[in-house]
Amino acid sequence: MAFIRFNNFSFRYKGNDEYALENINLEIDENKFILLAGETGSGKTSLIRCMNGLIPQFYAGFYKGSVEIAGKNTIDTPISDLSTAIGIVFQNPENQLVAMNVEREIAFGMENLGIEPVEIKKRIREVVKITEIEEILDKAPFEISGGEKQRVAIASVLVLDPKIIILDEPTANLDPFFAKKILTMLKKIQETKKISIIISEHRMDLLVLLVDDIILIHNGKILAFDKKDIVINSEIFRNLNINKPKIYSLFRGLDKKNQVYDKIPISIEDALNVLKKYT
């Protein structure tokens, strides 16, 4: 059974006539790296809020249908129970850093769950190594850089050993070098821990190379959810006003008779492989 399951779920926020999400049917399994893409206001953040019960438990509104996480209904299962299965890193990591120093920050969630101190120490050692923040454990959240904050936020979610991690625009505030580093790190975590990671992101150039599947959302409806190659080569993808990879736009821009590929290249490597035949 799928780990996350949307059954014909619709939601509108209180005071809004339009549905933010409409008839969503989705099944998301473990061990996948997934990109969630859509124009601004398409419902990406609302969809994410359903995946740990914030919708409908915290955000007031009207809903139809249901969402299940690991078989538990998000309507009446406490958010704290759901958050051990799913970890969410929101857009601005500052909003979720609360402790005096980085080490306490990472321990915070585990302490709330009543995990043994010995186990807490062990897990912290493991995640700080993965996220490369060993050097800053004693620092206060305001003393560390944006890239470090992002990694601390990821570490404090990772340490709870969730089956799925969801990140809402994790690299938006980061310089390109750090953005690349964080995305590559997430890919490595996903593969070694065999968990699923879902990332909502506007800058696709780097991310699209790493993901397995893509979810396209538009006006609160799921337009596509499939293997990356299938989605990217679809007309739906072509017609959306999302920031597409530069290499994609380059090959889409070629005259019809020059489109000498079966699958449209999205990375420089793909592109060069296509062109090697014509040197």
Added chain:
Amino acid sequence: MEAVNPLILIDEIEFSYPNNTFALRNISLKVNKGELISIMGQNGAGKTTLIRTLNGLIRPSTGSIYIKGEKIDSKSVAELSKIVGIIFQNPMHQLFSNTIEEELKFSMKNLDLSKEEIKQKIDVILNKFNLEKYRDRSPFNLSGGEAKKLAIASIICRDPEIIIFDEPTLGQDAKEIDFFLELIHNEIEKGKTIVMVTHNIEFTFENIPRIILMANGKIIADGPTEKVLTNEFLVKKSSLILPQIQQFKQGLKEIGIKVPNEIFKLNDMIMFLNNYLKIKLSKE
């Protein structure tokens, strides 16, 4: 002949925060009227601190800044804000009125405009920014993209000569980025000067003619974008990565396809590949 003063002249300024960490070191810079500039560099390089010196939000500890030939040391933020409009990264930090109309009204309060003129300006700007339908709504009920538009509108309606953006394309989709691009082109045509801080390499490489790179509070490069962003040493030093088209160009050379040096942008590359493939395919 009389020498023309640069619009902005920054002369060896330094700034350090109370804990003695240097945010700006020995910065000198000239910006001419009508220029369109990106400031790029790693997180914490001093980019946002630098732009804040231009309307007096931050006062350098040494050195001087001249705008339109006048030293700005003794000018208030309110005075400077009539010439220099800054649109901050998070639009919610600069919006506070009950409705969008009031927000714009407040923005123009100190501009010596009549009620009628203000009303007219608001109509024009709401229309231009496609915000007419939200006129009576609270700014806090807008989506992120719309709030950003309103923040920009509330500065543009004051008609400042210098417009400064902090991360204008952040969280924006392709349509919103196109809207922003058209907007800055319009402002440049009207003779405005635009400086933006951004991490968006692809946007800068395609659209912004001049770039300033910062690292550790210093300017490490200042020049034509095509030159600076294709320099691997500088790109690495400022925590950036080479633009996709540039990486692709290098790859083409490696597989033996010769690309003329002057090809930098997406459309030039499309044209080049179209010609190249046309010739190759006709020989097959």
